Ligand code: KG4
């Protein structure tokens with residue numbers, strides 16, 4: 001070991017000592033710089049190796065009447081293709097047998113398009129995530145079988161995803177202009193099949209603290225819309241017209257349900273009896289009052305949801321609320337939540353529009369989070385139409 005501070009072959013402790021004592025020669029100083037440069041380069045090489053470990057996930061959603069495939073790079077969406085099934089419109093609701101047939105026709109082109117749009121080759125994929133449930137059994141089977149065989153063919157892990165968890169965890173997709181909730185928060189899933197309030201402690205520690213005992217809120221929209229003569233799904237049409245009408249034109253009573261549970265079947269019947277009574281007196285009642293009827297229906301439904309959220313925030317002490325599911329596209333609920341920020345001190349999270357109705361991007365984010373935990377499915381995993389959170 002060299003002692004001379006003038007020698008280039010030096011000991012670093014000696015240089016440090018000299019550095020601290022301000023006795024450093026130019027040569028030593030240069031040596032020290034080179035030493036740190038090498039250290040920094042090594043660190044960068046190591047770090048960039050880690051950050052270049054981009055995880056590519058193909059996600060498939062086929063729980064109801066939308067066939068969707070998405071490609072995610074880590075928590076960012078590269079593509080999210082959704083094929084809607086128009087076939088159900090004329091029946092006023094989803095016909096399960098037609099839905100599974102349409103999934104069979106759509107799934108290959110939809111996956112192909114998702115890969116193409118993301119500019120990713122199938123060989124680059126790290127895992128395949130799919131919706132295991134809840135949903136229509138025939139529809140789920142199409143996605144499950146496709147995901148299983150594709151993952152098997154590519155020899156990559158398979159990841160099963162709970163559709164309802166995905167509606168909540170869609171908030172963790174990185175999107176410009178959208179903030180992510182912090183734990184704990186309340187998730188409210190409002191869709192055509194579900195209405196739930198969920199206490200979310202961490203990604204995979206969720207507890208349902210309230211849910212519908214009969215119809216889902218989306219069904220309340222769709223069934224009321226059917227009474228008014230709208231096609232399926234009626235939610236968007238009611239929402240559009242509601243914005244042009246008087247929300248207090250007609251009064252519908254809110255169902256009385258204990259605690260945090262919901263009920264919407266009585267509401268739909270109330271709308272039916274009201275319309276029948278009015279049409280008897282004036283056959284043009286619907287046409288003459290359509291916007292006001294829609295606004296009144298929407299006002300009542302949103303009132304029911306907000307009342308329950310008020311109770312939930314009081315009971316849990318949690319004031320962060322994140323909504324998900326098709327009905328979270330609704331302009332009225334979005335506004336009511338924003339108002340709740342000022343009125344009740346809530347912090348609210350509303351997903352980007354394309355992640356509200358059923359989509360594979362939300363399945364992909366759960367797939368990515370599970371991938372990080374190496375939480376993979378067994379080969380014999382089965383679709384489960386009544387899968388719980
Ligand atoms: O989450 P989603 O796509 O499928 C299910 O998992 O059910 O939700 C579909 C539901 C339908 O009932 C549809 O009428 C409703 O979401 N929906 C809306 C709106 N957009 C979709 N309801 C009210 N207002 C909207 N803007």
Ligand code: ZN
Nearest residue numbers: 191325326358
């Ligand atoms: Zn859904």
